[in-house]
Amino acid sequence: MRTRVTDMFGIELPIFAFSHCRDVVAAVSRAGGMGVLGALYFTPEELEIELAWIDEHVDGKPYGVDVVMPASYAGADLGVDSPEDLVARLQGMIPDGHRAFVEALLAEHGVPPLSEHSEAGRVLLGWTDATARPQVETALKHPIALLANALGPPPADVVELAHARGVKVAALASTPRHAVKQVEVGVDVVVAQGTEAGGHTGEISTMVLIPQVVDAVDVPVLAAGGIGCGRQMAAGMALGAEGVWTGSLWLTVEEADTPELARQHILQATSRDTVRSRSWTGKPARLLKNAWTDAWESPESPGTLPMPLQFMLISGALRRISDYGAGELSTFPAGQIIGSMNQVKSAKDVVFELVEEYVDAIERLGRLTEG
Amino acid sequence: MRTRVTDMFGIELPIFAFSHCRDVVAAVSRAGGMGVLGALYFTPEELEIELAWIDEHVDGKPYGVDVVMPASYAGADLGVDSPEDLVARLQGMIPDGHRAFVEALLAEHGVPPLSEHSEAGRVLLGWTDATARPQVETALKHPIALLANALGPPPADVVELAHARGVKVAALASTPRHAVKQVEVGVDVVVAQGTEAGGHTGEISTMVLIPQVVDAVDVPVLAAGGIGCGRQMAAGMALGAEGVWTGSLWLTVEEADTPELARQHILQATSRDTVRSRSWTGKPARLLKNAWTDAWESPESPGTLPMPLQFMLISGALRRISDYGAGELSTFPAGQIIGSMNQVKSAKDVVFELVEEYVDAIERLGRLTEG
Structure with a gap:
């Protein structure tokens, strides 16, 4: 598969896996996708240990780190x-x-x-500027390929810092207006996340949101929210996304803690x-x-x-x-x-099943219009 | 395009258009899809007039009628x-x-x-057994191809009555459990409708719901909720649906009242x-x-x-x-x-744009895996 996202990161599969578990992150990156470690729960010292471990176990494949720098919060x-x-x-x-x-x-x-x-x-936790910045500093000392931010556009200086190290920046958007703001501060990839997603989420469904975001920005869009099987991945791509961002899917894999x-x-x-x-x-x-x-x-x-x-x-x-x-x-x-999600599988098997079902879905779609 | 649904009804396009406006119903059926008239607001006498008008303006193409026979309500x-x-x-x-x-x-x-x-x-209105049954009786006097029911499985005797007249029965489901119950009473087509849909709707998003319903029943499934453009239609089909059911999309067309x-x-x-x-x-x-x-x-x-x-x-x-x-x-x-939905267009143009964008989306998907 080839999209602007696979080209951008040199990955085989445009499948992003958000997880707080380093084992999952490394396993997905090794399988050809891109693991993204959620830094939220870690102190900078702990994050350093997790990332050093990933560096050793990712076989040189790219991976990312996700922080939460909300645009607004009490005490800001x-x-x-x-x-x-x-x-x-x-x-x-x-x-x-x-x-x-x-x-x-x-x-x-x-x-x-x-x-x-x-x-x-x-x-x-990492839910304020004061607690997330040290996480960013720690992350940028490692060979990460992607820095992702939830809850609003990341601060412009953080985007600059990442870009100066050759790190791409992604941000989660739940409305087309969010997405436009994020691209204005320099975000390279927009993760358009529908209401069905786990964690912080907006009101608009993935089905409705993705085409609106794709039409609103020029950067590649990842479909997030409701992506758990290959048919859902195919649907996300049909909506105009150039990859998918998954989260809940990894909570039950063998490697997850x-x-x-x-x-x-x-x-x-x-x-x-x-x-x-x-x-x-x-x-x-x-x-x-x-x-x-x-x-x-x-x-x-x-x-x-x-x-x-x-x-x-x-x-x-x-x-x-x-x-x-x-x-x-x-x-x-x-x-x-x-x-x-009713079965425990390895992260690698989940990736392979996603791809297999994705290919089946695309082939079926092709047959419908031929018939 | 060919699916079990186009074969079942002898239609060119597996696009179902729910509308309370007879002009929209006739226009979509004439354009190759299937218009479905919402009977809710009509007395049996009014419904008779609407259906007689459709019979005269649909050029012999198939159309349907939608009633609301809730499984439960006060006073039942x-x-x-x-x-x-x-x-x-x-x-x-x-x-x-x-x-x-x-x-x-x-x-x-x-x-x-x-x-x-x-x-x-x-x-x-037609929200009780007592008020919906006369609508069904009126509808079955016309050459309708489909009787659809919202809010639960239709009564078994209504399904039998429709089948005896050669009319297929559809029902809206917002969970896989609903869908299974509907097929048990003889429903021929399940309309799996996500939370983003207008009108009565459940909690599960279209992206999440469709594969679950497709896996739960053997009859063809239509994707409903969030279907307003060709990319969304392609996504619905990628999820395993054999057609799409649209509603809000027709509120702003030229023909709509x-x-x-x-x-x-x-x-x-x-x-x-x-x-x-x-x-x-x-x-x-x-x-x-x-x-x-x-x-x-x-x-x-x-x-x-x-x-x-x-x-x-x-x-x-x-x-x-x-x-x-x-x-x-x-x-x-x-x-x-x-x-x-930001522009007023004719129903025919909306159908054609759906198909054009659908075909573009499928072709793009094909290129992604070739590339």
């Missing part, structure tokens, strides 16, 4: 550069009523308190078991629908807080839920394709 | 067969608080009362200007998002009533809004593709 105007100081200031912005709601919810489900306190770095409880939830879920909710980060994200997401929609809910306060509020709770094994409250990003 | 267990008696019983089930909320909303927007009362038939105010709203809307709301019929339907849909989500909202009570509650209000020209309250079904 505080003028605080140190992550520690920022956390302290932001903690003061979380209302007591919200803390009480979370405690009551956990108590209701029998989840005990943690014996130790959470670390500040883990509370804030997905917690066993979450993996079982995904394998059993239908496509109706996700919901777009602000209960994870304060911005709408598609999550596994469960008692956690329901509680934030209930009449008792105090409403969610703006990013990054919501995750700061719940990060300790998420850890307690995970430690206790309270599966009914365990929330995480998941796209609608989880309804079709 | 009352055992009342006469539409008039049913309306009287149902009117008593509408709480005064809901009537007061609608009056207050209209007063807030300066909408004056109507001088005359609404007719009973128009209050209930869409009120001018609504047409202007659609031409100017973006794909973010729709919302899935119960405020029209009590079941979730994608509508143009405006002050009406917002009001029903507001803290003052009394909540919506079950079908058919919600439409009975609001039908007089809708007429008053329309008569007064209160555009900010004028709600109607619209899919996300309205964001790409």
Whole structure:
């Protein structure tokens, strides 16, 4: 297969795999696609370790890193550069009523308190300029081929920095207007992501969004949201995309370090078991629908807080839920394709099956017009 | 183009056009596709007139009729067969608080009362077994090729009646489970409709839904929801569909009798200007998002009533809004593709452009794998 994207990165297959797991990233790149490591959960020191590992296991194939530099978030105007100081200031912005709601919810489900306190770095994650920039600096010390940004156009100086190192920049867009803004700051590839995608996502479906974005920008577009099999890849390409961006698909592969409880939830879920909710980060994200997401929609809910306060509020709770094994409250990003993910396979097999089914779909389309 | 669907109906193009306007239905059938008249708003007598007109203007080409026989609705267990008696019983089930909320909303927007009362038939529409059956009987007196049903599997005896007259039956499904149930009662074609569609719609996107439905049933599947251009048609076919079902696309064609105010709203809307709301019929339907849909989500909202009570509650209000020209309250079904509908064209030109872009998309896909 050949598109502007395969040419740009020297890859065989225009299949991008977003994962927080280095093993998945390396496996997909080795299989001819492009693994992209989600840096969000890592401190710069941890990210350094992950990327060094990938460098050793990727057989010289290109890979990418994904950071989250939101265009807007609470505290962006505080003028605080140190992550520690920022956390302290932001903690003061979380209302007591919200803390009480979370405690009551956990108590209701029998989840005990943690014996130790959470670390500040883990509370804030890479969701601010102050915490994402060190991740970018770490990433650019490695031979990455792509720096991707979610939640708005990346800062112009970050784009320049990447380009100066010969690194291409991608950004996720959920409207054609976003895409145009991103190209204006120098983004090389737009990931047009439909509402069915897991994680932070907009309202417009992939089917409707892709042609609008393709028509709005001159750079290559990747189709994201709802891409889990070769027919869906073919559909994305038919819509005008030059490649596909996948995420949820890799949560259940053999190489993934997905917690066993979450993996079982995904394998059993239908496509109706996700919901777009602000209960994870304060911005709408598609999550596994469960008692956690329901509680934030209930009449008792105090409403969610703006990013990054919501995750700061719940990060300790998420850890307690995970430690206790309270599966009914365990929330995480998941796209609608989880309804079709019912088997554990190797990442390599998933790539091969995508391609095989893609080719079948294209051949079938050809026959329809010949007939 | 040739699929099981073109063979089944002897049509050139597997393009189905749902419209409440007879001119659109006849134009699409004459252009080689299949027009399907939405019977919902017509009394049996009116429907007879519309179908007689189509018979005279369709040049012998096949066309269809769409009815709405919901599997469940308030009053279904009352055992009342006469539409008039049913309306009287149902009117008593509408709480005064809901009537007061609608009056207050209209007063807030300066909408004056109507001088005359609404007719009973128009209050209930074809949304019950009692009101849809006479429509089916009228439809089956005409040389229709297809009887389609929304909102659940059609009653088994209606399927038998249609089959006895040589008429194929289609039904809309928003989950693979719905599709399986429909095939069990004898449906010949499943219309798998994604959440981006206008009107009554489910939660799963077209991209995710179509392969699941195609894998779940043996009958041909039409892709619906988000189909407004040839690339989207190609994507639907790539997902495994054997044709496409379109609706919103025909709201702005020259032949459509869409009120001018609504047409202007659609031409100017973006794909973010729709919302899935119960405020029209009590079941979730994608509508143009405006002050009406917002009001029903507001803290003052009394909540919506079950079908058919919600439409009975609001039908007089809708007429008053329309008569007064209160555009900010004028709600109607619209899919996300309205964001790409910016020009008025003839129905024939829309069909030809669909096919032209479809062929281009397929050829481009072929080149990608050759390259």
